[in-house]
Amino acid sequence: MQFHWGLPMQFMDELLDLAAMPVEAFSAKASTLVRFSLLDWMVCGLAGRREPLAEKMRALASAEGGRPVASIIGGTAAPARMAALVNGATSHALDYDDTHFAHVGHLSVAIYPAALAVAEELNAGAGDAMAAFLVGAEGAIRVGTVLGRSHYNRGFHQTATSGAFGATLAAGRLLSLDRDQMRAALGLCATRASGLKSQFGTMGKPYNAGIAAANGVECTALARLGFTSADDGIFGMQGFVETHTRQAEEAVPTGEFLFEDNKYKLHACCHGTHSMIEALLVAAAERPLALGAVVGMRLTVNPRWLRVCDIKAPRSGLEVKFSYAWLAGMVLRGDLTGDDRVYTDALAKDATLSNFARRVDVIGDESVTDLEAVGVLHLSDGSEIPLHYDLAESMPEEILAFRLRHKAQAILGEEGAALWDMLDALETHSARAIGARLSQSNEQL
Amino acid sequence: MQFHWGLPMQFMDELLDLAAMPVEAFSAKASTLVRFSLLDWMVCGLAGRREPLAEKMRALASAEGGRPVASIIGGTAAPARMAALVNGATSHALDYDDTHFAHVGHLSVAIYPAALAVAEELNAGAGDAMAAFLVGAEGAIRVGTVLGRSHYNRGFHQTATSGAFGATLAAGRLLSLDRDQMRAALGLCATRASGLKSQFGTMGKPYNAGIAAANGVECTALARLGFTSADDGIFGMQGFVETHTRQAEEAVPTGEFLFEDNKYKLHACCHGTHSMIEALLVAAAERPLALGAVVGMRLTVNPRWLRVCDIKAPRSGLEVKFSYAWLAGMVLRGDLTGDDRVYTDALAKDATLSNFARRVDVIGDESVTDLEAVGVLHLSDGSEIPLHYDLAESMPEEILAFRLRHKAQAILGEEGAALWDMLDALETHSARAIGARLSQSNEQL
Numbered sequence: 001m002q003f004h005w006g007l008p009m010q011f012m013d014e015l016l017d018l019a020a021m022p023v024e025a026f027s028a029k030a031s032t033l034v035r036f037s038l039l040d041w042m043v044c045g046l047a048g049r050r051e052p053l054a055e056k057m058r059a060l061a062s063a064e065g066g067r068p069v070a071s072i073i074g075g076t077a078a079p080a081r082m083a084a085l086v087n088g089a090t091s092h093a094l095d096y097d098d099t100h101f102a103h104v105g106h107l108s109v110a111i112y113p114a115a116l117a118v119a120e121e122l123n124a125g126a127g128d129a130m131a132a133f134l135v136g137a138e139g140a141i142r143v144g145t146v147l148g149r150s151h152y153n154r155g156f157h158q159t160a161t162s163g164a165f166g167a168t169l170a171a172g173r174l175l176s177l178d179r180d181q182m183r184a185a186l187g188l189c190a191t192r193a194s195g196l197k198s199q200f201g202t203m204g205k206p207y208n209a210g211i212a213a214a215n216g217v218e219c220t221a222l223a224r225l226g227f228t229s230a231d232d233g234i235f236g237m238q239g240f241v242e243t244h245t246r247q248a249e250e251a252v253p254t255g256e257f258l259f260e261d262n263k264y265k266l267h268a269c270c271h272g273t274h275s276m277i278e279a280l281l282v283a284a285a286e287r288p289l290a291l292g293a294v295v296g297m298r299l300t301v302n303p304r305w306l307r308v309c310d311i312k313a314p315r316s317g318l319e320v321k322f323s324y325a326w327l328a329g330m331v332l333r334g335d336l337t338g339d340d341r342v343y344t345d346a347l348a349k350d351a352t353l354s355n356f357a358r359r360v361d362v363i364g365d366e367s368v369t370d371l372e373a374v375g376v377l378h379l380s381d382g383s384e385i386p387l388h389y390d391l392a393e394s395m396p397e398e399i400l401a402f403r404l405r406h407k408a409q410a411i412l413g414e415e416g417a418a419l420w421d422m423l424d425a426l427e428t429h430s431a432r433a434i435g436a437r438l439s440q441s442n443e444q445l
Numbered sequence: 446m447q448f449h450w451g452l453p454m455q456f457m458d459e460l461l462d463l464a465a466m467p468v469e470a471f472s473a474k475a476s477t478l479v480r481f482s483l484l485d486w487m488v489c490g491l492a493g494r495r496e497p498l499a500e501k502m503r504a505l506a507s508a509e510g511g512r513p514v515a516s517i518i519g520g521t522a523a524p525a526r527m528a529a530l531v532n533g534a535t536s537h538a539l540d541y542d543d544t545h546f547a548h549v550g551h552l553s554v555a556i557y558p559a560a561l562a563v564a565e566e567l568n569a570g571a572g573d574a575m576a577a578f579l580v581g582a583e584g585a586i587r588v589g590t591v592l593g594r595s596h597y598n599r600g601f602h603q604t605a606t607s608g609a610f611g612a613t614l615a616a617g618r619l620l621s622l623d624r625d626q627m628r629a630a631l632g633l634c635a636t637r638a639s640g641l642k643s644q645f646g647t648m649g650k651p652y653n654a655g656i657a658a659a660n661g662v663e664c665t666a667l668a669r670l671g672f673t674s675a676d677d678g679i680f681g682m683q684g685f686v687e688t689h690t691r692q693a694e695e696a697v698p699t700g701e702f703l704f705e706d707n708k709y710k711l712h713a714c715c716h717g718t719h720s721m722i723e724a725l726l727v728a729a730a731e732r733p734l735a736l737g738a739v740v741g742m743r744l745t746v747n748p749r750w751l752r753v754c755d756i757k758a759p760r761s762g763l764e765v766k767f768s769y770a771w772l773a774g775m776v777l778r779g780d781l782t783g784d785d786r787v788y789t790d791a792l793a794k795d796a797t798l799s800n801f802a803r804r805v806d807v808i809g810d811e812s813v814t815d816l817e818a819v820g821v822l823h824l825s826d827g828s829e830i831p832l833h834y835d836l837a838e839s840m841p842e843e844i845l846a847f848r849l850r851h852k853a854q855a856i857l858g859e860e861g862a863a864l865w866d867m868l869d870a871l872e873t874h875s876a877r878a879i880g881a882r883l884s885q886s887n888e889q890l
Binding site: 052053056057059060063064065066067079081082154155156157160187188190191192193194195196197198199202203204207208211218221222225226227228229230233236237238239240242243 | 497498501504505508509510511512524526527599600601602605632633635636637638639640641642643644647648649652653656663666667670671672673674675678681682683684685687688
């Protein structure tokens with residue numbers, strides 16, 4: 001199936017077509033990534049369940065009570081709208097979840113909590129939840145692409161804003177909303193969606209993901225009850241686009257699933273360091289590399305990262321996550337950069353890493369994209385090893401699955417590995433069985 | 446107490462000062478209008494309880510369940526966050542609630558539902574809820590004034606956007622949030638607040654009022670649990686002002702309570718017709734006036750109203766609400782324009798009104814403000830009666846109370862009059878007693 005995404009007249013109709021798209025029309029790659037996203041989202045959610053933010057969100061849910069129809073990560077159960085709010089925030093607490101760069105946002109944390117909560121309430125299958133997620137994710141990317149850089153640069157957090165439309169599409173598909181109801185749900189979402197980047201660095205950032213998910217559940221529940229709304233809340237007069245971006249993008253990609261470009265974090269540190277880490281891992285995979293044998297390293301990255309993740313002498317575990325030099329030493333030493341618990345404050349005082357850091361030069365160059373790393377390692381025997389990695393290139397599915405499983409095991413141990421054991425038969429589970437994996441974990445707390 | 450509302454550095458601090466302002470510092474007029482607003486809001490809520498929108502909102506609340514700590518209009522009780530959502534939407538269903546023109550929005554429907562729900566949960570007094578409402582209303586006006594016409598013209602619905610900050614201030618005061626918590630609550634509100642005018646004419650408009658109220662309850666509950674947020678979510682970098690208006694107003698009024706200019710609807714029709722109706726009522730109060738004795742009427746209004754409420758031959762009861770000519774005939778005949786139920790479709794076919802309408806001329810003139818009506822009645826004896834009314838002029842409190850009570854009785858009968866019997870001892874009631882008046886009415890449904 002091909003989408004044309006004509007702007008602005010056809011956009012709403014194409015979103016409605018997308019929401020009703022049969023599973024058979026999904027691309028194979030998109031269907032595979034949807035499954036990876038579900039498991040990786042569950043891992044991020046469980047890894048975040050002990051964060052103070054997660055505890056506060058669960059306290060809010062406990063205080064309200066209500067029909068326990070949807071699982072709460074690290075807790076019990078709540079109404080779907082509340083579960084979506086709590087789980088969205090909890091799964092984004094560690095900022096370790098997937099990213100879509102054209103959407104400029106995180107898809108799973110905004111959309112899976114809505115899809116799963118509604119699927120649990122309806123006692124639908126995990127396959128239905130995943131199909132709903134895919135149309136939601138693709139719709140969110142489309143809305144995000146239209147809102148464009150102008151929206152993001154103005155200060156809006158696409159994860160929350162475009163994400164709410166994705167959550168609405170996903171929840172609406174599960175609820176079998178008819179076309180008019182789905183149109184109304186998207187209209188209500190246009191007046192309900194919100195989220196600002198100025199929350200970054202505070203609990204407001206993960207809260208934004210929860211907002212998006214909860215908005216999707218609320219707007220679809222109201223539309224199902226017969227609520228009316230604007231005919232075209234997105235592109236209509238004074239709709240979401242006109243009010244939330246100075247310049248809507250005219251050149252929206254046509255064709256199939258943009259979701260195929262979804263990216264997964266494999267290291268629990270700043271995204272700007274990932275291409276360097278991957279470049280070092282590729283080099284180390286090709287020949288034995290001892291940290292002590294590296295006498296120098298030169299790294300070239302896009303200049304925007306120099307202000308973000310080139311901390312020369314980190315003072316805390318958090319700052320290590322933003323330090324090329326420290327992270328390079330860790331990778332060469334074989335540290336598990338995928339485990340969030342590795343980044344302790346003691347690591348910032350590590351003498352070996354401190355010594356190695358003095359031998360690292362980082363240079364900015366506009367000709368290198370912000371997904372790329374280029375460089376060279378100088379060895380004690382006088383030889384040089386070139387470094388290069390581009391995150392824009394697609395990783396083979398088997399390798400990605402293997403590494404995401406490894407990430408799960410690194411941060412959750414056996415619990416994480418067990419989640420990935422579900423991969424081959426994911427569709428045979430009920431949404432409630434998936435939810436139980438998230439909430440039963442509470443017993444271990 | 447004088448506020449300076451320095452922009453942008455002092456604004457947040459002044460909002461925090463306002464939230465903690467002692468009751469003794471409230472102006473007498475503001476304190477009086479706050480009491481009128483409570484009763485008038487209750488009347489609007491009860492009058493709207495049978496609207497389809499209200500039934501749908503109650504269905505949402507019933508489906509979720511939860512701790513029944515706050516009354517639902519025309520229903521039972523729910524968690525405070527849900528009660529705020531339902532009651533905000535229900536009380537705005539008829540669009541018969543109060544308006545603040547500088548704020549460009551409706552204050553009571555966004556703020557009272559939040560204040561009352563939280564006050565009920567805490568078992569606070571009605572006086573506490575009213576004090577909380579006042580700081581919320583004043584804060585919402587201040588935020589609305591800063592966002593300015595540019596925000597409204599861009600497509601945002603101030604009732605929902607600025608209103609959410611008001612609901613947050615009100616709920617936060619009741620929860621005794623300390624200064625840092627209130628700052629966090631306002632920061633969370635900045636990322637949560639939303640609402641578009643493109644919902645006008647649909648259920649999305651009253652929904653917007655519910656959104657504002659629910660956002661206030663949610664953001665303050667999270668702040669009380671220790672949630673962190675942006676230091677200055679309103680004027681900070683990429684905060685609400687920067688993201689939601691092209692041009693913040695620099696000339697914000699200093700001084701005391703802008704809330705003193707709050708206006709109340711006394712007729713169940715378009716606000717643009719109210720100055721004409723009042724002018725006719727003034728004329729009729731000064732001498733006996735029979736509809737049959739009026740051979741002609743000339744009316745001058747601001748030109749913006751000609752596109753809104755000058756329907757020459759209304760086809761339905763709804764269109765009568767937007768027809769100067771029909772409404773003029775109704776007033777001269779002694780019809781109760783304050784009773785929403787008067788506006789039937791049969792009224793649009795009324796021969797007497799149709800005949801009279803042919804004798805009415807309406808003219809636009811920019812020198813007349815949009816709160817004014819100027820005109821003349823030509824009588825059959827050759828005499829002329831000048832017409833003039835300006836809604837901007839303050840109505841004496843006793844007259845306003847009398848007429849609001851009359852409005853209550855017109856639309857709710859004895860139930861409405863009984864509400865206004867509470868006026869003199871309003872502070873002696875608990876918030877739960879107020880809530881009971883809203884929910885117990887369910888028994889009559």
